[in-house]
Amino acid sequence: MLKTFPKGGVHPPENKLSAHLPIRQIPLPPSVTILLSQHMGAPAKAIVEKGDQVRAGQLIATGEGFLSGNVHASVSGKVTRIDEVQDASGYKRQAVFIETAGDEWFEGIKSDDILEKDFDIDGQEIIKRITEAGIVGLGGATFPSHVKLNVPRGKKAKFLVVNGVECEPYLTSDHALMLEKGEEIMVGVQLLKKALNVKLAHIGIENNKPDAIRHLKELSAKHEGIQVHALKVKYPQGGEKQLIRAITGREVPSGGLPVDVGVVVFNIGTVYAVYEAVQKNKPLIERIVTITGKDIKQPSNFRVRIGTPISALIEAAGGLPENTGKVIMGGPMMGKALGNSEVPVVKGTSGILILSDTESSRSIIQPCIRCAKCVSVCPMCLEPYLLMPLAQQNKFDTLEAAHVMDCIECGSCSYICPASRPLLDYIRQGKSSVGKIIRSRKK
Amino acid sequence: MSKLLTVSPSPHINSNQSVEKLMFGVVISLVPVFLASLYFFGIGALIITTISIVTCMLTEMIIQKYLLQTEIRIRDGSAIVTGLLLAFNLPSNLPWWMVVLGSVFAIGIGKMTYGGLGNNPFNPALAGRVFLLISFPVQMTSWPLPITSRMHYIDAATGATPLGYVKEAIRNGETVSDAMTQLPDHMQMFLGQMSGSLGEISALALIIGFLWMLYKRIITWHIPVIMVGTVYIFTGLLWLIDPSKNAAPLFHILTGGVLLGAIYMATDLVTSPMTKTGMVIYAAGIGIITVVIRVFGSYPEGVSFAILIMNAFVPLINKYVKPSRFGKEVKHG
Numbered sequence A: 001m002l003k004t005f006p007k008g009g010v011h012p013p014e015n016k017l018s019a020h021l022p023i024r025q026i027p028l029p030p031s032v033t034i035l036l037s038q039h040m041g042a043p044a045k046a047i048v049e050k051g052d053q054v055r056a057g058q059l060i061a062t063g064e065g066f067l068s069g070n071v072h073a074s075v076s077g078k079v080t081r082i083d084e085v086q087d088a089s090g091y092k093r094q095a096v097f098i099e100t101a102g103d104e105w106f107e108g109i110k111s112d113d114i115l116e117k118d119f120d121i122d123g124q125e126i127i128k129r130i131t132e133a134g135i136v137g138l139g140g141a142t143f144p145s146h147v148k149l150n151v152p153r154g155k156k157a158k159f160l161v162v163n164g165v166e167c168e169p170y171l172t173s174d175h176a177l178m179l180e181k182g183e184e185i186m187v188g189v190q191l192l193k194k195a196l197n198v199k200l201a202h203i204g205i206e207n208n209k210p211d212a213i214r215h216l217k218e219l220s221a222k223h224e225g226i227q228v229h230a231l232k233v234k235y236p237q238g239g240e241k242q243l244i245r246a247i248t249g250r251e252v253p254s255g256g257l258p259v260d261v262g263v264v265v266f267n268i269g270t271v272y273a274v275y276e277a278v279q280k281n282k283p284l285i286e287r288i289v290t291i292t293g294k295d296i297k298q299p300s301n302f303r304v305r306i307g308t309p310i311s312a313l314i315e316a317a318g319g320l321p322e323n324t325g326k327v328i329m330g331g332p333m334m335g336k337a338l339g340n341s342e343v344p345v346v347k348g349t350s351g352i353l354i355l356s357d358t359e360s361s362r363s364i365i366q367p368c369i370r371c372a373k374c375v376s377v378c379p380m381c382l383e384p385y386l387l388m389p390l391a392q393q394n395k396f397d398t399l400e401a402a403h404v405m406d407c408i409e410c411g412s413c414s415y416i417c418p419a420s421r422p423l424l425d426y427i428r429q430g431k432s433s434v435g436k437i438i439r440s441r442k443k
Numbered sequence B: 001m002s003k004l005l006t007v008s009p010s011p012h013i014n015s016n017q018s019v020e021k022l023m024f025g026v027v028i029s030l031v032p033v034f035l036a037s038l039y040f041f042g043i044g045a046l047i048i049t050t051i052s053i054v055t056c057m058l059t060e061m062i063i064q065k066y067l068l069q070t071e072i073r074i075r076d077g078s079a080i081v082t083g084l085l086l087a088f089n090l091p092s093n094l095p096w097w098m099v100v101l102g103s104v105f106a107i108g109i110g111k112m113t114y115g116g117l118g119n120n121p122f123n124p125a126l127a128g129r130v131f132l133l134i135s136f137p138v139q140m141t142s143w144p145l146p147i148t149s150r151m152h153y154i155d156a157a158t159g160a161t162p163l164g165y166v167k168e169a170i171r172n173g174e175t176v177s178d179a180m181t182q183l184p185d186h187m188q189m190f191l192g193q194m195s196g197s198l199g200e201i202s203a204l205a206l207i208i209g210f211l212w213m214l215y216k217r218i219i220t221w222h223i224p225v226i227m228v229g230t231v232y233i234f235t236g237l238l239w240l241i242d243p244s245k246n247a248a249p250l251f252h253i254l255t256g257g258v259l260l261g262a263i264y265m266a267t268d269l270v271t272s273p274m275t276k277t278g279m280v281i282y283a284a285g286i287g288i289i290t291v292v293i294r295v296f297g298s299y300p301e302g303v304s305f306a307i308l309i310m311n312a313f314v315p316l317i318n319k320y321v322k323p324s325r326f327g328k329e330v331k332h333g
């Protein structure tokens, strides 16, 4: 029996067009735009000025405050300006613009691909390097990794869970990474185990990637305390709470954090970044990005410098198709639709998905026929058909009592609804209002 | 880049399901039942079904266009389903104007007064049927004989339904086993060779439709299985207590619309509960009330009333039976 979370979930067509394709490097872009908010929390503070020469891997902005993180130059060249630019959500954000010149790396960084297996440093030192390297969750949530590693007093981590599920349709960047960088991932897992002081790590992979499961199982046999689990193909298997439930049987309590049940979760891409930070002294300045879509000429997995404009990736994959309706950063279930294709790649960019006009159009909204499908697919066991009208009517007390804050915004309810009701659109609004009310109550 | 991009919140794909497809799926699943009704009741079945569907659709259209002056949603197919199901709950010799009245009631009062599809608390087809049963008790309980009445409509030769026959026999002091000798055997009943309403007779056809709907994920197994199971257990207990006064459980399931009710009427999406636990409570309730009416009431069957009664409890069930939330049962370790 494959492990899985117990209730709810959907199975959209997988469409992993770029599966099994090797990771390719794309040419360095002529310029990069490095956003100063690539993590939850407050924007990092720039420490370079217009006209400065920088090298790849050089610190250009420091994390300010609790959930912030360092930001580094991803190419070598000249800082042309520090200005506002539209990010994936359409907001104007501060960014450092760098004009590329050559490819010079900051001293001390090993930019080669040689495997460095051995380490002899203590947990505190590992956490320090991860902090310096500006590592955030690469699965998309962009939660700063060092914050997760500093387990709050009174709580104790027992397991490390590594998320190699990649349950979003289309995306294959984690899959490619597992196939090509398995050894490095094992080292990364050992480093994180040491930093957390835990004995056991679980790696969860959806069963539609049998080659990755086989490969990592073989490798893990040579490492102590790493177990690889094949998980049922069901969305959102990679949701943090669902993954923990599937692997450990523990349910993160409503409103709680994984560490409340003794678990800390890292994405497979983040684990690789940790390896690079600690073993190669390399800050987080590049990542694997899937570029995909049914009408894309060459769906690909690219290794991309942070700050590269999306348009450069699309070009490298054969250009934007004529019938493009939506350009999405992330997967089709949780990704963000972009207003233009000049938005830069950020640390949380796992993929770029191009949908055609027909694929991206929404159907006409019909009245709810009370078919209960939304209830049966909700992985958090909520009642989306009730939450939507409550949110529309601003009934915030009732919404809160109906556990709206538990919603993980997975989109399964909107996906399944035969009446094409935009359930999550409204639930999200309700959630944000209720969230504000809860925060103001705490003050 | 000049191309205008669509920006809307996630999710960006959908399951390609629609209300029309769901309703169409129900209609397809009813094809075997319809064929069975044609085979056993011939021309009457065709007339009743046609009138019922056409009237239901017209009623909905007229109300939407002239009374409510809203968008005409006839294309969602729900009126066709109501029309079909109402017809399947009627005897094949019912005068045409009564069918019209029943259809107008089903859609007009049973559905549109509440605001149309999705808002009606009671199953519209059953509302129509019960309205006819109360208004025209004689015509609604005269049942054409199967096969022999194929070429007749109003003038079909009639007889009692097996359930009615047994009830009458028990009332006259006969034993159930004596009564049974006058009735078709279980195999004939399973195939549908008995008197009854159009769609209730053939268990075989109904079960095929059930499996199709399960395969197409239109409904889940909970309501039909729990309802039939409850009827089986309850009548089984009574039968064990006194087999001379109570019919066997299998007989109860094959007759009097238990299967039609369980598979098609109780599972109506709009009027059944939203959670699995709620569905179990609801279906068990229908089963129990059905048997109580059959054994202790004056009507021989009782499925329609039982479903309508439990329909009334659905809002209450939805209010108090909530899904058990993720993260509620905290497992520390």
Ligand code: SF4
Pocket (backbone or CB within 6 Å): A367, A368, A369, A370, A371, A372, A373, A374, A375, A384, A385, A416, A417, A418, A419, A420, A421, A423
């Ligand atoms: S899935 Fe859509 S139609 Fe069905 S109950 Fe939920 S909101 Fe209503």
Ligand code: SF4
Pocket (backbone or CB within 6 Å): A377, A378, A379, A380, A381, A382, A384, A406, A407, A408, A409, A410, A411, A412, A413, A414, A423, A424, A427
């Ligand atoms: S309510 Fe939230 S958690 Fe539940 S299915 Fe919808 S988006 Fe997912």
